[in-house]
Amino acid sequence: MNVFFLEYFLLTVTCFVLMDQGKSSRSCGLRSFPCVLCQKRTKPGERRYVCGDAYNSFRKYLFKNFMIKVKETDVSCSRCRNKYYRSNQASSNTVSDDVVYQPPAKRAKQDLCSPKHISLPFQSVKGPSHSSCCICKRRGHKFVVVPSCIRNNVFIEKNVIVPAGSRCCPGHIDGDLLKDDAMKQISDLKSECQFNRTDIFNLLQQVRAIALKNQNKRIDFDSDSFISDADYYNLLGLSRGSFDDICSHITDIRNTKNRSLRTCIGL
Incomplete structure (x- = not known):
């Protein structure tokens, strides 16, 4: 009986061992x-x-x-x-000790503008405003910034300051000039205008540039290079030869430092 029980026990243990080996072989296969x-x-x-x-x-x-x-x-x-890919990417992004560190370049400091405490008796347009036209005062949103050349032209022709950044209707602008009807609509002006030294310097520079540009366009009847034959006809209704003939027959006008004989006759 004991021998039979021992054989049965050994057979059972052997079966469990074989089953365990089969599972491990299948799991690691x-x-x-x-x-x-x-x-x-x-x-x-x-x-x-x-x-x-x-x-x-x-x-x-x-x-x-x-x-x-x-x-x-x-x-x-x-x-x-x-x-692995993340660790490889992180190692490639790190700066090695051999690389010389270059600090980022400093941004250039903006020029500081002085406060506008200089009051001059120039009439100026009210503004600038983004919601209304500085010329016709119409309110809206489809406006354009008035270019500097037009602002200078308004100052020269009407002695009116248009502040930088002022906006107007696109229909008022004709190329680099302001239309005649738009020039007549300029109203509701301030009696004084505030400037700083930068504004005054820029205004003088712009007026000087315009004067240099137009220095050869002044009326001078004493020089043949300033006025063309077409300009003679448009101004006087005469050709250059006819005007020279008239000047040759008039001798009782005296030439002065401020006005010559030809200038007197032409004016």
């Missing part, structure tokens, strides 16, 4: 595809064989950091590969 790094079972969509040439750097990473020698049948999961 080739069909389970464990990750070479984390040893977790990989899914078909995320496993990659790491024995190819495309994974040379990954195999070096495994051997350098974890002392793992990759076999031909080893695979890796997407999680371990992503860890």
Whole structure:
């Protein structure tokens, strides 16, 4: 009886051992595809064989950091590969000690403008305003900024200051000039205008540039280079030859420093 019981016990233990070995062999077999790094079972969509040439750097990473020698049948999961890619990217972004650090360039300081405390008796347009036209006072939103050339022209012709940044209707502008009807609509002016030294300097520079540009366009009947034949006819209704003939017959007008004989006759 004891012998039978002992044989039955040994047979049962042997069966359990064989079953355990079968389970371990199935779990660690080739069909389970464990990750070479984390040893977790990989899914078909995320496993990659790491024995190819495309994974040379990954195999070096495994051997350098974890002392793992990759076999031909080893695979890796997407999680371990992503860890490797992130660590590789972080190491490439770090600045090495050999690189000389260059601080960012400092931004240039803006020129400080002095306060507008100089009051001059120049009439000026009220503004600037983004919601109304500085000429016809119409309210709206489709306005354009008045160019500096037009502001200078208004100052020269009407002695009116148009502040920088003022806006007007697009229909008031004709090229680089203000239309005649728009020039007549300028009203509701302030009696004084506030300036700083920068504004005064810019105004003088702009007026000087206009004077230099138009220095050859003044009326001078004493020089043949300033007025053309067409200008003679438009101003006097005579040709240059007829005007010279008239001047040759008039001798009782005296030439002075301020006005010559030809200028007197032309005016």
